[in-house]
Amino acid sequence: MKAMVYERTGDPSVLQLVERPVPEPGPGEVLVRVAVSGVNPTDWKSRRQGPLPAGWQTPGQDGAGVVEAVGEGVDRELIGERVWIWEAAWQRPWGTAAEYTVVPVRQVVRLGDASFELGACLGIPFLTAHRCLTAGEYLPDSLRPGALSDHTVLVQGGAGAVGNAAIQLAAWADACVIATVSSAEKAQLAAAAGASAVVNYREQDVVEEVRKLAPDGVHGIVEVSPARNAATDVRLLRPGGVVCVYANDGGDEVTLPIRPLMAPNARWQFVLVYTMPKAAKAQAVVDVAAAAAQGGIRVGEEAGLPLHSYPLSATAAAHQAVEDSVVGKVLLSAHDQAV
Numbered sequence: 001m002k003a004m005v006y007e008r009t010g011d012p013s014v015l016q017l018v019e020r021p022v023p024e025p026g027p028g029e030v031l032v033r034v035a036v037s038g039v040n041p042t043d044w045k046s047r048r049q050g051p052l053p054a055g056w057q058t059p060g061q062d063g064a065g066v067v068e069a070v071g072e073g074v075d076r077e078l079i080g081e082r083v084w085i086w087e088a089a090w091q092r093p094w095g096t097a098a099e100y101t102v103v104p105v106r107q108v109v110r111l112g113d114a115s116f117e118l119g120a121c122l123g124i125p126f127l128t129a130h131r132c133l134t135a136g137e138y139l140p141d142s143l144r145p146g147a148l149s150d151h152t153v154l155v156q157g158g159a160g161a162v163g164n165a166a167i168q169l170a171a172w173a174d175a176c177v178i179a180t181v182s183s184a185e186k187a188q189l190a191a192a193a194g195a196s197a198v199v200n201y202r203e204q205d206v207v208e209e210v211r212k213l214a215p216d217g218v219h220g221i222v223e224v225s226p227a228r229n230a231a232t233d234v235r236l237l238r239p240g241g242v243v244c245v246y247a248n249d250g251g252d253e254v255t256l257p258i259r260p261l262m263a264p265n266a267r268w269q270f271v272l273v274y275t276m277p278k279a280a281k282a283q284a285v286v287d288v289a290a291a292a293a294q295g296g297i298r299v300g301e302e303a304g305l306p307l308h309s310y311p312l313s314a315t316a317a318a319h320q321a322v323e324d325s326v327v328g329k330v331l332l333s334a335h336d337q338a339v
Contacts (some may be wrong), residue, residue, distance in 0.1 A: 001022045002019060005018050005056050006059070007057075010048065012316035012319045012320050015315050017315075023102045026072075026102070029103060030074060032083060036116040036120040036331050037095075037098075038060070038096070038331055038332075039060070039319065043059045044320075047059060056093055057095065058094055058097055059095045059097050061088055062084075062085060062120055063119075063120050064083065064111060064120045066081065078105070082116070084122050086285065087123065090274050096120075096332075097334070099312070099335055111292070112292075114293070119292075120331055122289075128271060129169050130287055131280060134284075136220050136244070136267060137240050141280075144173060148170055151219045152214040152219055153176070153177050153222065154221045155177060155180070155195070155221075158195055159179075160224060167193040167195050168298070171194030171195070172297070177197075179195040179198050181199070181200055182202050186327065187200055190304060207232055211236070217236055218236055219241055221233050221242070226243070226251075234256065234257060240264065241266055241267070242268070243268050244270075244271050246271040306329070308321060309331050310330065311332070312333060318331075
């Protein structure tokens, strides 16, 4: 099989397309013929920083394809199932940027009739967004239609991959969703994703605009840039509200005022998908799968998530596109044809 591999950390030039034997699934594992692999910021950051516990790495946490074989202890009825994959390369060398990959059976989820492109978008962004929408004291533990009715959610950076996922999931759960963006083009994407209102933070006062829609403040804030937005977030939380920080775009440290956050019993929750509590992650997988099955998750420009497709042999260019913060979702065709 063809697989993208790097044996040392560095820029995209360390990625090499190689021929490898198709791996055999071990006990509790499945072999998946990958159709589409999703590229995330995690992929290029890991490529630059490591580690390489096996001495090599095939990148790619997310993907979708068909189960071709199963290891000992796995139900053979899974063979032939269309599935999506999450965290394939987390502390493992076998990622999804290959024609085949092996993963623990718990890390494949039935995809049903949904497209492989959609399946390859579901892992990191949607599981992260789910955690951001459920980690607060007055937020639900799980998402479903109606779970966020009577809730207002602010998504800072609504045109990013996690921002898009948060808008889609919150809208599916019937929240009032307000998104911030930096341009008219990104405003169109956030609206297409399902935002009830969109604020251009370069041209409008975010606090003033959000307070028009949520006079008492918002229940939750999905935050991509805490250092830049902390002062705004403090002014927009309602009592018991939560700021869920999943990235540090714009600075590595944040300063918070104690009394204005103490009085409303506010919470700041930091989110990393790989180390989030097991029960929360398991619930996220179930809920994201349900949202996808019910049509609550879409991909493409009409869903606010433009797709950028590359063949497997162009993985380096795909990584560079993500590193350069391309708007939308970057995908690889694992069998070297454009998606």
